[in-house]
Every structure is written in structure tokens, then in C-alpha cells.
Amino acid sequence: MAGPINWLSQVASVAKFGLLGIPQRLGSVTAAVIGIAGVVGVLIGVLSMAVGFKRAMNASASADAAIILRSGADSEMVSGLAREDTRVISDAPGLARDAQGPMASAELFVIIDLLKRSTGTRANVPLRGVGPAAFGVRDHLKIEKGTAFAWGKNEVIVGVGAAQEFAGLEVGSTLKVGHQEWPVVGTFSAGGGTAESELWADATVLQEAYHRGTSFQSVYAKLSSPAAFAPFKDSLTSDPRLNVKVLRQAEYYAEQSTVLSTLISTLGYLVASLMAIGAVFGALNTMYSSVSARTREIATLRALGFGAGAVVVSVMLESVALALAGGALGAGVAYLACNGFHTATVNWQSFSQVTFAFTVTPVLLTQGILWAAVIGLVGGLLPALRAARLPIAAALREL
Amino acid sequence: MSFEHLIWSNLKRKKLRTLLTVLSVTIAFVLFGLLSSIKQALTGGVSLEGANRLVVQHKVSIIQLLPVSYKERMERIPGVAAATHQTWFGGYYQDRKYFFMQSPVVPEEFLGMHPELILPPEQKQVWLRTRTGAIVGRKTAERFHWKLGDRVPIQTPIWAKGDGSAAWDFDIVGIFDGKEKTDDTMSLFFHYDYFDEARGRGKGEVGWFTVRVKDPAQAAAVAKLVDGEFENSPEETKTEPEGAFLQAWVKQIGNIALMTAAILGAVFFTILLVTGNTMSQAVRERTGELGVLKAIGFTNGRVLALVLAESCLLAALGGGLGLGAACILVPALAKPLSAMLPMFFFPVRDLVAGSGICLGLGVASGLFPALQATRLRVADALRRM
Numbered sequence: 001m002a003g004p005i006n007w008l009s010q011v012a013s014v015a016k017f018g019l020l021g022i023p024q025r026l027g028s029v030t031a032a033v034i035g036i037a038g039v040v041g042v043l044i045g046v047l048s049m050a051v052g053f054k055r056a057m058n059a060s061a062s063a064d065a066a067i068i069l070r071s072g073a074d075s076e077m078v079s080g081l082a083r084e085d086t087r088v089i090s091d092a093p094g095l096a097r098d099a100q101g102p103m104a105s106a107e108l109f110v111i112i113d114l115l116k117r118s119t120g121t122r123a124n125v126p127l128r129g130v131g132p133a134a135f136g137v138r139d140h141l142k143i144e145k146g147t148a149f150a151w152g153k154n155e156v157i158v159g160v161g162a163a164q165e166f167a168g169l170e171v172g173s174t175l176k177v178g179h180q181e182w183p184v185v186g187t188f189s190a191g192g193g194t195a196e197s198e199l200w201a202d203a204t205v206l207q208e209a210y211h212r213g214t215s216f217q218s219v220y221a222k223l224s225s226p227a228a229f230a231p232f233k234d235s236l237t238s239d240p241r242l243n244v245k246v247l248r249q250a251e252y253y254a255e256q257s258t259v260l261s262t263l264i265s266t267l268g269y270l271v272a273s274l275m276a277i278g279a280v281f282g283a284l285n286t287m288y289s290s291v292s293a294r295t296r297e298i299a300t301l302r303a304l305g306f307g308a309g310a311v312v313v314s315v316m317l318e319s320v321a322l323a324l325a326g327g328a329l330g331a332g333v334a335y336l337a338c339n340g341f342h343t344a345t346v347n348w349q350s351f352s353q354v355t356f357a358f359t360v361t362p363v364l365l366t367q368g369i370l371w372a373a374v375i376g377l378v379g380g381l382l383p384a385l386r387a388a389r390l391p392i393a394a395a396l397r398e399l
Numbered sequence: 400m401s402f403e404h405l406i407w408s409n410l411k412r413k414k415l416r417t418l419l420t421v422l423s424v425t426i427a428f429v430l431f432g433l434l435s436s437i438k439q440a441l442t443g444g445v446s447l448e449g450a451n452r453l454v455v456q457h458k459v460s461i462i463q464l465l466p467v468s469y470k471e472r473m474e475r476i477p478g479v480a481a482a483t484h485q486t487w488f489g490g491y492y493q494d495r496k497y498f499f500m501q502s503p504v505v506p507e508e509f510l511g512m513h514p515e516l517i518l519p520p521e522q523k524q525v526w527l528r529t530r531t532g533a534i535v536g537r538k539t540a541e542r543f544h545w546k547l548g549d550r551v552p553i554q555t556p557i558w559a560k561g562d563g564s565a566a567w568d569f570d571i572v573g574i575f576d577g578k579e580k581t582d583d584t585m586s587l588f589f590h591y592d593y594f595d596e597a598r599g600r601g602k603g604e605v606g607w608f609t610v611r612v613k614d615p616a617q618a619a620a621v622a623k624l625v626d627g628e629f630e631n632s633p634e635e636t637k638t639e640p641e642g643a644f645l646q647a648w649v650k651q652i653g654n655i656a657l658m659t660a661a662i663l664g665a666v667f668f669t670i671l672l673v674t675g676n677t678m679s680q681a682v683r684e685r686t687g688e689l690g691v692l693k694a695i696g697f698t699n700g701r702v703l704a705l706v707l708a709e710s711c712l713l714a715a716l717g718g719g720l721g722l723g724a725a726c727i728l729v730p731a732l733a734k735p736l737s738a739m740l741p742m743f744f745f746p747v748r749d750l751v752a753g754s755g756i757c758l759g760l761g762v763a764s765g766l767f768p769a770l771q772a773t774r775l776r777v778a779d780a781l782r783r784m
Binding site: 027028030031032034035038041042045046072073074077078079110111112113116118119121122123124177178179267270271274275277278279281282284285288289343344345346351353 | 415416419420422423426427429430433434437458459460461462489495556557565633635637646647650651652653654661662665666668669670672673675676677679680
């Protein structure tokens with residue numbers, strides 16, 4: 001029993017030397033800590049963008065939600081459905097029903113140019129015409145301010161994300177689209193989903209404004225259960241009157257978000273990896289100078305019978321402790337600076353803006369701290385080995 | 400002992416520390432090169448030839464089409480030299496992920512409008528007389544291994560033919576290059592006549608117009624006249640310089656410049672700390688020697704120069720290595736990234752800026768320790784030996 005306890009107390013006393021010496025090496029320690037904080041901060045910051053974007057896209061979709069497009073169309077923008085098609089779809093088996101009938105909303109999707117506040121340039125903002133079922137089909141849909149638009153009237157409601165990102169969408173203001181004027185009567189939230197980036201109006205009014213006759217672009221549907229999807233899809237795709245494709249909304253949005261979130265994550269990891277290499281150099285510098293400043297102390301301890309292992313472990317401990325401090329600092333700054341930061345980007349598949357908030361999740365924070373720990377281990381290893389290999393006699397002669 | 404020799408021996412005093420510092424500066428400049436290239440890829444692509452061009456789109460949104468007849472009306476506006484149109488075709492080759500831009504154009508007008516696209520004259524002649532002929536940019540031709548004479552099928556979810564088919568066949572009759580690296584050589588252009596006759600809907604409608612003005616200085620005034628011409632018509636227009644039009648597209652992605660600046664800011668702040676720290680350590684260790692130098696007649700100016708030269712040399716070594724590595728790395732990455740980021744290259748402008756930053760880093764990191772060194776009193780310094 002005495003062995004391990006003795007060894008631990010050796011580790012503790014060498015580590016104590018190192019940690020107590022930090023104030024004397026404040027400059028170099030600060031440089032290393034901030035270097036690691038920079039890596040962790042950038043990593044978490046960039047990844048929180050990917051996470052936030054993905055979350056906005058995925059929050060839109062519960063398991064029992066489906067979307068129907070014309071076959072061959074990969075987004076609503078290029079899809080088209082005739083009114084007869086939408087009627088056939090709302091008679092399909094497996095649809096959930098409420099007091100107003102089957103929960104299927106035939107919708108129209110166009111874009112209008114609005115000024116983006118952050119850049120002051122125009123952006124493609126989605127304007128969606130919806131049917132009466134739209135509010136039930138989407139979960140968590142809630143009017144936040146003002147009222148819902150009146151059916152049959154030129155009125156719009158604005159998603160909370162859109163209201164924040166684009167100019168001229170305050171409740172009470174009037175939106176001019178071509179020769180039409182659309183009073184903004186309310187804002188709505190949708191549990192963080194993509195609908196929050198959109199403007200909504202009555203589909204039939206929008207059809208008229210856009211000379212679309214009676215055609216729609218998509219049907220959003222709520223099914224009686226997630227399991228009802230397969231029979232629902234089969235009945236529609238085998239119907240000779242229709243030429244449509246049926247997707248779960250989750251699939252549809254995942255397809256649209258994968259490219260961008262992969263691109264952002266890849267860039268984030270690339271930049272953070274390079275920075276991490278730089279931070280390892282910084283940590284190595286710091287730990288080498290820490291070791292060289294203590295050459296005599298370490299040699300004295302070795303002469304007194306302290307083991308080489310204890311020296312290695314204690315130097316590593318010091319390095320990891322500094323790295324963790326840096327990691328925590330970086331994670332904290334990233335959390336404060338990025339979490340909840342609202343922005344909007346373009347979703348190329350739907351050719352329109354998606355608003356989202358940077359999201360720093362516990363997983364990201366943990367990941368950042370882990371990176372810091374690895375940098376600390378790598379940066380401490382070589383200096384620790386050097387400390388352990390110090391020729392005792394020569395080091396003591398320097399006294 | 401010469402001045403240069405003195406600097407060099409100081410750097411060699413702790414080889415490992417010098418090496419580590421140089422390497423962390425190197426990493427910072429490799430990152431600088433990569434981020435500059437990414438920024439270039441996302442925001443670049445504005446042609447130098449575009450200064451005298453305006454883009455006219457539908458006022459509500461670019462997805463709304465305009466009547467092709469607007470061309471004649473635009474060309475009657477004073478100050479307009481020529482007008483031609485394009486339309487978003489939205490197609491892909493074989494698979495949705497092989498996406499690139501295609502547009503139907505009126506060939507002669509289009510080539511006249513875009514002198515930055517270089518097409519061999521004999522290929523131009525073939526294109527003019529081949530109804531289903533298309534010209535394609537060098538990058539896309541290489542990406543799909545297309546050769547002159549190939550017949551390529553392009554699928555589009557937007558434009559069905561009159562018979563309902565969504566597949567369009569084009570004969571590749573020309574491959575064009577750009578005058579500048581930033582000129583777009585990704586797109587495919589084909590005959591508007593063929594397109595308009597075959598499409599099932601939207602006949603006589605086009606996506607947007609490009610207008611060449613007679614005098615670039617009058618561009619803003621001409622843009623107003625164009626929009627005035629169509630005011631209160633069912634299809635109103637919005638006209639802006641081509642550069643502004645393209646920039647607005649880029650900004651749809653978000654504020655890329657701000658994001659790269661934020662990341663680079665974090666990187667350089669860190670590196671500044673690391674090199675600054677190395678320098679002040681080096682000066683602290685050498686207090687005694689600096690005292691000797693001063694005692695044997697080194698002026699404060701020379702001591703300042705000595706320390707600054709050392710830090711600048713450190714920064715220059717690291718910066719040179721980093722920028723050099725970026726110059727090699729970026730072209731190597733450009734090939735695999737070409738589908739996603741076609742304009743990925745390291746702009747000379749940023750290379751120059753990088754060299755400037757490198758010098759600034761050297762001065763900034765060395766200045767504080769250098770000043771400390773000049774303030775050293777000889778007697779104090781010698782006592783510490």
C-alpha cells in the first residue's frame with residue numbers, strides 16, 4: 001500500500017512546485033492558456049453555427065409530418081401541384097383529422113426581396129401561402145404578437161426569425177410587393193423551425209397576386225401516426241391521377257441542411273485543427289520553460305529519491321491543468337459570444353433565406369474541453385520526458 | 400562581431416524555443432492563407448469587365464420572369480449600348496449533386512456583352528449555326544470530362560419541354576476560358592431560340608437582363624432610367640451595377656467577411672501573445688549581455704534595433720514559411736474543392752497583405768521587450784550577471 005501512496009505524494013509535491021511557480025512565469029503561462037482558449041473558442045463558435053442551422057431545419061419536422069411535391073422536384077420552389085392533385089391528396093388514407101377535416105395544407109412558396117439588416121443588401125425571403133390546416137399541421141405554431149391574417153384578405157404574418165433579420169416587417173407596417181400592399185398583422189413562432197424564417201399569407205390570395213390560377217406547390221400533411229407514412233405514401237405514389245413524391249418532413253429538411261452543415265463543420269474542424277497545432281507549440285514552449293526554470297528543484301528531488309515517473313506525471317498534470325483552464329476560458333467566451341446569436345443564411349436548395357440562432361450545446365462544450373485536454377497532454381509530454389531524463393549530477397552542479 | 404551575426408546567435412541560443420515560436424507563426428499564416436482563399440471563393444467572382452454592365456431583374460424577386468420584349472425598350476433608352484438576357488435553367492448533369500449553372504442566351508448578343516469569355520472563333524461559328532449547341536466553361540468541361548462534339552443530357556426540375564420531358568440534350572460545340580482567374584468558367588450557355596420553342600410554359604419570358612452602358616460614369620443614372628421605363632407596368636424592374644448584384648448574392652450567405660475577420664483576429668491575437676512572450680523571455684534572460692553591449696558603447700537605438708530585428712526575423716521566418724506553405728497548399732486543395740468552391744485560390748492582394756501583417760507582428764511582438772531593453776541601466780544590468 002505504501003508504494004502507490006508514496007508515489008502519489010511525490011507527484012503532488014512536484015506538481016505543487018510547478019503550479020506555485022506559475023506567477024513567476026505569468027507571461028508564458030498566459031500565452032499558452034489564451035492560445036488554447038483561442039482554439040476551443042473558434043472550434044465551439046464555428047460548430048455552434050452548424051448545430052444551430054441543423055437544429056432550425058430539424059425542429060420543423062415531427063415524425064408524423066409529411067410533405068408532398070411533384071415528382072422530380074427537389075424543393076418546393078420548383079414543384080407544382082394542381083388543385084385537383086391537392087384534393088386527391090387530402091382524401092388519402094392515414095391523414096390525421098381535426099374538426100375542420102383532413103389535416104393537409106396545400107401551399108404556395110414564392111420569394112420576395114427584402115433588405116437584410118446585418119448586411120443592408122437584399123435577400124430572398126420566403127413568402128408562403130397556406131391553407132386553413134397549416135396551423136394544425138405544424139407543431140408548436142403560435143401567434144406571438146398581433147393576430148393571424150384574415151382568410152381572403154391581403155394580410156401577412158411574419159415568422160419571428162424573419163422579423164428580426166429583415167427590415168420593414170414590424171407589426172402594423174405595410175409590405176409592398178409589386179403593386180400589392182400587404183399589411184403585417186402579426187408575428188408567429190414555430191418552435192425554432194424553418195417556418196420562423198417565412199412570411200405567411202392566405203394561399204388563395206397569394207395565388208391571385210402571383211397569377212398562379214389555382215395551382216399550388218406543395219402539400220404539408222399531418223398523419224394519424226408515424227407508422228401511417230408507408231401506406232399514405234404508397235397510396236399516393238400508386239395513384240394514376242398523381243405524379244408526386246412523398247417525403248417525411250424530417251427527410252426533406254435533412255436533405256436540405258446536410259450540405260451546408262457539413263461544409264461549416266468541415267471548415268470549423270480544419271481551422272481548429274490548424275490552430276490546435278499552433279497551440280501545441282505554444283504549450284510546448286511554456287512547459288519547456290517551466291521545466292528549465294525548475295532544473296535544480298527537479299534534480300534535487302530526483303537526488304532525494306523521487307521517481308522519474310512521478311516527475312513525468314506531475315509535469316503532464318501541470319500542462320493539462322493549464323490547458324483545461326484555457327479550454328474553460330475559450331468555452332465560456334464562445335458560449336457568451338455565440339450562443340443565441342441570430343443570423344440568416346441562404347438555403348440554396350430552396351433558394352431562400354433561413355434564419356437560425358447559433359447554438360452552443362453541452363456536447364460542443366465537452367468537445368471543446370476534450371480538445372484542450374489533448375492539447376495539454378501533447379504539449380506536456382516532451383517537456384515531461386526531458387524533465388525526467390535530466391542528468392541529475394550535471395543539473396545539481398549548476399547550483 | 401557583426402550586427403547580423405549577433406541577431407543570428409541570439410536566435411540560436413535556444414534553438415528549440417525559436418523553432419517552436421517560428422512554427423506557431425507559420426501555422427498562423429497558413430491559416431491566414433486558407434481563410435483568405437475561402438473568403439475569396441465565397442465572395443470573389445466579380446469580373447473586371449463588369450464595370451459598365453447593369454443587371455435588370457424583376458422588382459419583386461429574381462424568380463419572377465420578365466417579358467423578352469423588354470430588350471427593345473431598354474435599347475431605346477439613352478445611354479444604353481446593348482441589352483441581352485439570361486434565364487436560370489437550374490439543371491444538373493446525371494445527379495443532383497452535379498449542379499452547375501446553365502442559361503439560355505442569344506449567342507451573338509451574349510458574347511458581345513461578355514468580352515471576358517474567350518471562345519475560339521471557329522467554335523463560335525459552329526455554335527451560331529448549331530441549334531442544340533452549347534458552350535461550356537473550362538472548369539465544368541474538365542470536371543465532367545466533356546469534349547467538343549459530346550452530346551450531354553441535362554435534367555432540370557424547372558423547365559419541362561412541351562412533351563413533359565425534363566431532359567434536355569445539348570451538343571458541346573465550344574469550351575470557353577476566362578480572361579481573369581475570377582471570371583466564371585463553370586457555366587453552360589445554349590440557344591435561347593431552342594429553349595423558347597421547346598419549353599412547355601413561360602414562352603417569351605426570361606430571367607434577367609444585362610445592359611451595357613455607353614459611359615460607366617453614367618451607370619447610376621441609366622439604371623434609374625431603366626427602372627423608370629417599366630414603372631407602373633405589371634412587371635416592374637430593379638436595376639443595379641453587376642458588381643452590386645453579385646455582391647448581394649454573396650451576402651445572402653451571410654457576413655463572410657466578418658466571420659473570417661473574427662477567426663483571424665482570434666488567431667493573430669494568440670500568435671502575438673506567443674511571439675511577444677518568447678521575445679520578452681529572450682530579453683529577460685539576456686539582461687546581463689545587453690548591459691555589456693551598452694557598456695561597450697551600444698546606443699539605445701542600436702539595442703532597440705537589435706531586439707526588434709530579432710523579433711522581426713522570427714516573424715518573417717514564420718510568416719514566410721506559412722505564406723509559402725499556403726501558396727502550395729491552396730492550389731493542392733483547389734482540385735478536390737472545385738465543385739463546392741470553384742473560385743478557391745490565394746489572391747495576390749492577400750499575399751501582400753499577409754506580408755504586411757507579418758512585419759507588423761514582428762514589430763508589435765518585439766516593441767515592448769525592446770523598449771524594456773533600452774530602459775535598462777548599465778549598472779543594474781551588469782549587477783544581474
